[in-house]
Amino acid sequence: MSDTPREETLRAFDAAAADFTALGRHLWEPIGAATAAAARLRPGDRVLDACCGTGASAIPAARLVGAHGVVDAVDLSGPMVAELSRLSTDVPQVHAHTADVTKWEADAYDAVLCALGIFFFPDMTAGTDRLISLTRPGGRVVFTIWRGESMQLAGRHLGRAVAAATDTPPAKERDPHLIDRINQADSYADWLTGRGLVDVEVAVHELRLPMTPEVAWLVITGSGFRRGLAGLEPDTVDAVRWHYLDSLRADGVTELDATTLIGTGTTDPARPARTE
Ligand SMILES: C[S@@+](CC[C@H](N)C(=O)[O-])C[C@H]1O[C@@H](n2cnc3c(N)ncnc32)[C@H](O)[C@@H]1O
Known part of the structure; x- marks a missing residue:
């Protein structure tokens, strides 16, 4: 059976791991630092960083919890976790694991970040509810998502470039997804409240990436957009790069909206601890 788009x-994250770190300075790190800061961590806290990638939020979280805290950082992608292990040698409280976090078993975390x-x-919804269930009663959760159309401009220009370089019709738009309905602050806050959280807040984290040729191409090779290059020969990838940068130039694109919504909440202090 062939793979689904998801x-x-x-799988694209496996291939993206090295460029993911290079893009991190511009994109993942500021978002990750803001995500960790929103958790209001204290020294000694136990934290789960779900979908940790190369540690954009796990590493700042580790600095906030200090040497007596723990950050279990979990990602499906072995190459991403290997990169995190390389980057976190000075914060041994980061424990990096390759696993599906929706099946993670440890619980009663003081905070869960994703x-x-x-x-x-x-x-x-089920995956998020499961992460919430791994937080202790009265613990904090922080879930960060893209706002609205953030990042999508890069995907559109990549789609055009792949079509031009391979002489094929543009790939069809992805199927509708729940995220399309909750990617604004109000709708996201409502959805988080529906998860049984209290004191829900959604902060808008504005970010605009200057689309220099170097950053614009890293946005593709160091993110899930890399999926668009899967299976292409190196010469074709070079042609895609040329068409992509040309397409951005033709449309006068000089920056990319990378704004996120940082959703925070507290698990109900009266909720019984997880028993399953
Ligand atoms: C866009 S990256 C974000 C990485 C990191 N949190 C950051 O902000 O830099 C998404 C990550 O989610 C991971 N991922 C997706 N589904 C997962 C799952 N079920 N369990 C663990 N990791 C998952 C991917 O492998 C990828 O590294």
Whole structure:
């Protein structure tokens, strides 16, 4: 059976791991730092960083919880986790694991973070509810998602470039997804409240990437967009790069909206601890 688009994107993260780190300075790190800061962590806290990637939120979280805390950082992609292990040698409180976090068993975390990951779960609501269940009663959760059309401009120009370089029709738009209905602050807050959280807040984290040729191409090779290059020969990838940069230039694109919504909440202090 062939892979679903979601499975293809997840495999793209394996290939993207090295460029993911290079793009991190511009994109993942500021978002990850803001995600960790929103958790109001204290020294000694136990934290789960779900869909950790190369550690954009796990590493700042580890600095906030200090040497007596723990950050279990979990990602499906072995190459991403290997990169995190390389980057986190000075924060041994980061414990990096290759696993499907929707099946993670440890619980009673003081905080659970997930930056730009929950929309990859096969069932976004069930996966998020499961992460919430791993938080202790009265613990904090922070789930960060893209706002509205963030990042999508790059995907559109990539789609055009792949079509031009391979002389094929543009790939069809992806199927509708729950994330399309909750990617604004109000709708996202309502959805989080529906998860049984209290004190829900959604902060808008504005970010605009300057689309220099170097950053614009890293946006493709260091993210899930890399899926668009899967199976292409190196010469064809070079042609895609040329068409992509040309397409951005032709449309006068000089920056990319990378704004996120940082959703925070507290698990109900009266909720019984997980028993399953
Ligand atoms: C856009 S990246 C974000 C990585 C990191 N949180 C950051 O902000 O830099 C999404 C990550 O989610 C991971 N992922 C998706 N589904 C997952 C799952 N079920 N369990 C663990 N990791 C998952 C992917 O492998 C990928 O590394």
